[in-house]
Amino acid sequence: MKKRVIGRSDLKVAPLGLGGNVFGWSADENASFAVLDAFVANGFNLIDTADVYSAWKAGNQGGESETIIGKWMKARGNRAAIVLTTKVGSEMGPDKKGLSRRNIESAVEASLRRLQTDYIDLYLSHWEDPKVEIEETLGTYADLVKAGKVRVIGNSNHSATTMSNALAISARRGWPRFENLQTHYNLYDRSGYETELEGFCVDNEIGVTSYFSLAKGFLSGKYRSPEDFTKSTARGDEMKNYLNDRGRRILAALDAVAKARNAKPAEIAIAWLIARPGIVAPIASATSVDQLQDLIKATQVDLTSSDIDQLDAASAEAPTS
Numbered sequence: 230m231k232k233r234v235i236g237r238s239d240l241k242v243a244p245l246g247l248g249g250n251v252f253g254w255s256a257d258e259n260a261s262f263a264v265l266d267a268f269v270a271n272g273f274n275l276i277d278t279a280d281v282y283s284a285w286k287a288g289n290q291g292g293e294s295e296t297i298i299g300k301w302m303k304a305r306g307n308r309a310a311i312v313l314t315t316k317v318g319s320e321m322g323p324d325k326k327g328l329s330r331r332n333i334e335s336a337v338e339a340s341l342r343r344l345q346t347d348y349i350d351l352y353l354s355h356w357e358d359p360k361v362e363i364e365e366t367l368g369t370y371a372d373l374v375k376a377g378k379v380r381v382i383g384n385s386n387h388s389a390t391t392m393s394n395a396l397a398i399s400a401r402r403g404w405p406r407f408e409n410l411q412t413h414y415n416l417y418d419r420s421g422y423e424t425e426l427e428g429f430c431v432d433n434e435i436g437v438t439s440y441f442s443l444a445k446g447f448l449s450g451k452y453r454s455p456e457d458f459t460k461s462t463a464r465g466d467e468m469k470n471y472l473n474d475r476g477r478r479i480l481a482a483l484d485a486v487a488k489a490r491n492a493k494p495a496e497i498a499i500a501w502l503i504a505r506p507g508i509v510a511p512i513a514s515a516t517s518v519d520q521l522q523d524l525i526k527a528t529q530v531d532l533t534s535s536d537i538d539q540l541d542a543a544s545a546e547a548p549t550s
């Protein structure tokens with residue numbers, strides 16, 4: 230499979246990343262191992278997690294996803310074949326939050342321990358931290374790269390203004406720069422990325438990975454009425470945010486393109502992202518191997534320009550006056 234390069238780094242990834250926020254939440258350890266096994270067996274290598282996954286499940290504390298991935302890599306002996314992404318900055322307990330040197334230095338050690346590895350391929354600031362100068366964060370990352378604990382750095386959820394400032398500091402100080410932006414982007418949620426971030430990332434050769442690539446499952450087409458919300462105990466409640474006129478128009482276009490390509494809506498939604506400017510790899514999660522098969526098939530779908538026009542027209546947002 231043809232690999233894509235993340236930014237100006239030497240990280241090469243297949244064009245689909247596996248989301249790890251389900252590990253220890255809506256996928257238990259057995260299901261997680263099965264999905265991870267199938268993902269790498271099909272030639273994929275980019276795995277995404279964060280220290281905080283999956284703290285929101287009752288009884289969890291954060292670190293569950295990294296722990297499962299660490300156990301799995303250890304059991305399979307395949308660490309070198311994986312491009313491993315994790316993130317820092319979300320709250321992991323009292324006084325354990327943010328992008329200060331003190332927090333990053335302790336959080337990275339905790340992530341490495343849980344992941345049972347001595348390096349992270351791609352380390353991301355999870356959110357902007359307005360309380361910390363970005364120079365402090367970048368300087369800490371520079372030291373981690375020098376120490377061999379991190380190979381490449383990036384961020385998620387940062388604005389173009391913040392990234393621009395960060396790139397200038399990295400260039401001035403001779404430090405590693407952000408090579409990756411991980412951002413909320415899919416066929417339903419378009420405007421944030423397309424208006425502010427896409428041009429900036431393309432111009433500056435920052436490789437983009439999208440999250441919520443399936444709009445949390447909505448773009449698979451399995452939620453067509455409120456009765457369908459019970460199809461996922463983890464995600465169903467959130468589907469009311471998508472099941473509106475525009476959401477239905479998007480599903481109708483996905484259905485039409487999927488029928489013409491003999492594919493499923495989820496495949497088309499991911500294929501659309503793969504074709505977007507700046508996107509290196511959409512990140513999506515799967516709670517079963519069957520779901521993962523659809524995501525994998527998406528990487529073999531070649532959308533025509535007329536398919537893309539149809540999807541774009543259906544997902545156009547009403548102009549604001």
Ligand SMILES: NC(=O)c1ccc[n+]([C@@H]2O[C@H](COP(=O)([O-])OP(=O)(O)OC[C@H]3O[C@@H](n4cnc5c(N)ncnc54)[C@H](OP(=O)(O)O)[C@@H]3O)[C@@H](O)[C@H]2O)c1
Nearest residue numbers: 248249250385440441442443444445446449461513514523
């Ligand atoms: N940087 C950030 O701030 C940030 C934020 C959120 C997520 N992320 C990353 O992005 C990844 C992807 O986001 P996400 O997992 O929240 O959302 P997503 O990829 O949009 O949705 C994935 C969910 O859709 C359902 N699904 C997947 N394939 C399907 C198929 N073929 N047919 C039917 N349903 C299917 C599954 O849920 P059910 O089985 O429960 O239906 C799955 O967990 C995360 O795992 C995480 O790594 C990053």
